[in-house]
Amino acid sequence: MTAFRPALRIALAQLNPIVGDIGFNLARARQARQQAAAENADIILFPELFLAGYSPEDLVLKPAFVTACRTACEDLARDTIDGGPAVLIGVPWLENGELYNAVALLDDGKLAGKSLKVDLPNYGVFDEKRVFATGPSPQPLIVRGVCIGVPICEDIWTPGPVAALKDAGAELLLVPNGSPYRRTVDAEREAIARARVNESGLPLVYLNQIGGQDELVFDGASFVLNSDGTRAVQMPAFREAMTIIEAQHTAQGWHVVPQTLVQLERDEQADYAACVLGLRDYVNKNRFPGVVLGLSGGVDSALVAAMAVDALGAERVHCVMLPFRYTSSESLNDAAACAKLLGVRYDILPIAPAVEGFEAALAPLFAGMQRDTTEENLQSRARGTILMAISNKFGAMVLTTGNKSEVGVGYATLYGDMNGGFNPLKDLYKTEVFKLCTLRNHWKPESAMGPDGMAIPERIITKVPTAELRENQTDQDSLPPYEVLDDILHALVEEELSLAAIVARGHDAQIVQKVQRLLYIAEYKRRQSAPGVKVTRQNFGRDRRYPITNGFRDTLEPNSK
Incomplete structure (x- = not known):
């Protein structure tokens, strides 16, 4: 381990992995580490499960796949004997018969530590409890003399893991993520990150991957919040980028030097x-x-x-x-x-x-x-x-x-x-x-x-x-005007409103009932449809898993108009 430094240069590798292509992901990690070394970085942080690609889904149930990821991780660890940047990289990790969503710390030619994900998302497009075990209460990692907390993605969406890291002496939070795009998600991420910063008093680095994976799109848009809640760094969305940030140790703790903020695409x-x-x-x-x-x-x-x-x-x-x-x-x-x-x-x-x-x-x-x-x-x-x-x-x-x-x-x-x-x-x-x-x-x-x-x-x-x-x-020979149809569908699909509530929004009861009927009887078609990009909170696919054979229909009171 090297001596403590009053400043840390941290490379944030907002990259685009390929699920299952371990060789590509390893080569990309090596290339990024070389770039980080050329810019005198002390640490390079990669997104969640980077060596496997996120989300690997049931690939991680194949022992050969998990073994190949472990081998790649060990190969990358050997690279760090060169004295260049320490590596924090996501990898599926098998230990004592349990499989974890993990981040490995690689330094000085070896595995120097690991962090295991505690909160496994199991809603919407996520079903990590299907394939991963819950990690123990997290402990910080000592990286180049600094006590760093590495909560993984969902671990910051509830207070517990960050509070545990703070109590255990963490001075800085580095958070690798595999967070897919949907409308308004950037505001939600910031609110969650800001809550953890306010509770812990620690700077938080939020690193997200980018790229398309089947129906999901990961938008990157990585950012850094200082301990006072101010945004020090904003990386671009929808494209790869690597940013070097400088964290400085002050009498009040660690502080990330502010950079010019990138403007993100909206709406x-x-x-x-x-x-x-x-x-x-x-x-x-x-x-x-x-x-x-x-x-x-x-x-x-x-x-x-x-x-x-x-x-x-x-x-x-x-x-x-x-x-x-x-x-x-x-x-x-x-x-x-x-x-x-x-x-x-x-x-x-x-x-x-x-x-x-x-x-x-x-x-x-x-x-x-x-x-x-x-x-x-x-x-x-x-x-x-x-x-x-x-x-x-x-x-x-x-x-x-x-x-x-x-x-x-x-x-x-x-x-x-x-x-x-x-x-x-x-x-x-x-x-x-x-x-x-x-x-x-x-x-x-x-x-x-x-x-x-x-x-x-x-x-x-x-x-x-x-x-x-x-x-x-x-089209209007068969369908209501699209302004009407889209509002009714949004109410039924994204909001899961009752027919009565939709009628109360000003829609004709017969039209609402017709749209509900068409929505349900078309389920068998949607089950056979091509995948497509998810942009809303509730897409037709992994978000909305309705049975094809389904006798339920919401009803209106007889006097509904």
């Missing part, structure tokens, strides 16, 4: 940036060469195309117009104009031969029957089949484009427009899709690879939405 900007990052990492981490999608001339596919170009670059995005007799010249022109603005490959493949072939094959069974949604769905399924064939032939992943409003009420065709490997809009309501289209035409994320300025023709945003599956069709 719609944050949602858009999250969707782009989630899409980019899903495609790249799963090693797809690019993506293909149907570009209909409508608002949803236009936004997905813009997100795809921002995420991957125009050369990796293939847009296909799949017209039928109901496709208007306006839609053809709008799709072509959008493709031109984005600079993507754009092909037109008429689907009439495929649809007519299906209808001919089914004619003996359907003889004498009226045409209905069955024939409409054949159009959607022909399009889905063609897109999947393009994917099979060229390797690009199909993007599906259904928004949360459509997914919520089943206004989508199973094995048709629901075909695809990923859906960037899955957790965005239709009204939010319009807002993001308008936003993208005057702003894009810093890391976006798409064009500056307009990316989506204005007419696509302003025209009446339609699936164009029959003559003169509009």
